[in-house]
Amino acid sequence: MYKILEAKELTSNIYLMVVEAKRVAKACYPGQFIIVRTDENSERIPLTICDYDRKKGTVTIVFQIVGSGTEFMSHLKAGDAFHDFVGPLGCPSEFVKEDLAELKKKNILFVAGGVGTAPVYPQVKWLHEQGINADVIVGAKTKDLLILEKEMEAVAGNLYVTTDDGSYGRSGMVTQTITDLVNDGKTYDVCVAIGPMIMMKFVCKLTKELNIPTIVSLNPIMVDGTGMCGACRVTVGGEVKFACVDGPEFDGHLVNFDEAMQRQQIYKTAEGRAYLKAKEGDTHHGGCGHCGGEE
């Protein structure tokens, strides 16, 4: 069992938990993920690592309620425990292994969307600890869905917050902010974009035009997370890759996003819609990961 030391709701439907997982905390790096199971009958849910403390042996995860599994998880409190917590899975972010002197010469831009802010945070923090201050754009649909703003501010070089509806910070999509920054004369050697698939697709479209190499982190359907099931296969540069072992980070300019988005629909079936309608009636408004409604 893996004890939950802290559990809080960051904003509506987004939760943060600090979990005791000594082996993961000792071995993990930014960019990697874990798989968690709430109890002995739960499904395996992959989540990108948001933070870790090697001394305390803890790992922080952030998740949004997108289905029954995450809904069940959200009821856990400090003092409860996860039945399973395994990792770290996937490869660390590439810069972790890069020559530090070379890395310090680079201007790095992070683009975080929604709950994707959580996996961006440890990367920016890691760079900050090496004395590198990266620019960070955080986008959210609306002010109430913004997470980890203070934490990000503490480790980012410049932080640009934007909301789709203009309720906080700048107004508009993250791509607008990227365009604004570049128009203001900023130059970037590399961009890391993590958020909803559709956001990453459009960021990549833009950065390709701007000629900024871009890394994205994919979170496709997976079961085991160790390369065994092949559910997470994605096409990158015409080659089939498994996100769990070859990724989760890939060259965004080579990812076939349309295929990846289509594959996310596999279990969002008509049957699922019917089931949820029967179960939840009019109270269900999508976002469950099964009904095909908007997240």
Added chain:
Amino acid sequence: MDVLKKVPVREQDAKERATNFEEVCLGYNKEEAMEEAARCINCKNAQCVKGCPVSINIPGFIEKVKEGDMESAYQIISESSALPAVCGRVCPQESQCEGKCIRGIKGEAISIGKLERFVADWASENNIKPQGAEEKNGKKVAVIGSGPAGLTCAGDLAKLGYDVTIFEALHEAGGVLVYGIPEFRLPKTKVVAKEIENVKSLGVKIETNVIVGKSVTIDELMDEEGFDAVFIGSGAGLPKFMGIPGEQANGVFSANEYLTRSNLMKAFDENSTTPIMRGKKVAVVGGGNVAMDAARTALRLGAEVHIVYRRSEEELPARVEEVHHAKEEGIIFDLLTNPVEILTDDQGWVNGIKCIKMELGEPDASGRRRPVEVPGSEFVIEVDTVIMSLGTSPNPLISSTTEGLEVNKWKCIVADEKFGKTTKEGVYAGGDAVTGAATVILAMGAGRAGARGIDEYLKNK
């Protein structure tokens, strides 16, 4: 009684079992087992033992069954096998022990597998445990993977007095016995969990949720956690795909994914939180045991199922019993047929599989006649689900993070057959991680060899 014929084994009716996940074969009862055992002529130079990868004293245990002394029969099997209830169910006996049986020359071979199964089940029902070591020797061994190779190696070493810890990547111990082989062939609670309990009763510890190569490396296990030797039995987990157009479509799964969802995650049960695609018409590509398992699972989930295999029936690599059961249950065999493309609708979902007819040509390197395409014979089978069962290859997670551990061009770990010794000192390996995908019993044989190798190494250290 006709001594030339096997005592028939009771099975669930084919029509009935096609709709449930209960075990197909019901096994012998005591009377039937004793009657079958009486057919054994107790050869002096027993060929069956030579056919067994773990060299069970087969005439010895059958002799005890004849006498009705099941406890002694169990202890004889336990000397050589840690998982008799599993092997009695899933070993390809026809090409091993039973294939060499002298009785089989004129008439039918002794049902060695069914007798082994009976003895193991009897022991489990009567709470008989294998005998452990009398004294611990204080040396620590790490075993990576809790599948057949790992469990066997761990069990053997524990019997020799070693302090053994198994590290398992998934949340449940058992490896392929749990995620790969379906409930209707190998019951999880009644059989697999009990065999694992038996291994634990020998003093073996199992730590789940540890991915060696990710959570911890082999060097860390040896340098920081005090393990004197390591056995790698991590299996061959990576699924192969064909590389044909349409393979990324929604509704194309690896057999590994399909079976893991159903077996490990219990998705066959409506109450499971893990979803599985319940197709109406399913094509399973491949002809091995895994293909049969996937096909029979899809059938039980309500589909019409086609096995698409490019060679003829004779070359099907699956156990004869599995093919026989699959046919009885209504699986359709499209033999000498090879997929060339997976067809999709405008939403990216599978709606057909385009195949080409094959004919057998000259024998290839494997000695089997090579299938060649019949020009212009393409046709489409309408399906909504395609399951690729083309074999698996070893996972590079361990080999890529362990310095000094040599792999061959197929990414299989290089290890000698007799002792499982790898190119890294103190590190032994066996099972699918070394050979590529094979059988449960061959992995167990390799687990035994690894245990012998580790014992030799640590005794002299």
